[in-house]
């Protein structure tokens with residue numbers, strides 16, 4: 006299974022994208038109401054093994 010992910014610029018952690026503004030762990034990756042092309046390009050679909058944010062993985066597993 007592939008996940009939509011985003012890398013936080015500050016610490017290079019790979020997060021799971023929850024919605025248009027936030028990741029599973031609550032990190033706000035998008036500060037504007039309109040998603041523009043550059044933001045969409047930042048989202049990459051990768052396998053679970055490549056996700057490095059432990060909190061995102063935990064939140065995702067808790068939903069199941």
Ligand SMILES: [Zn+2]
Nearest residue numbers: 020030058061
């Ligand atoms: Zn995260």
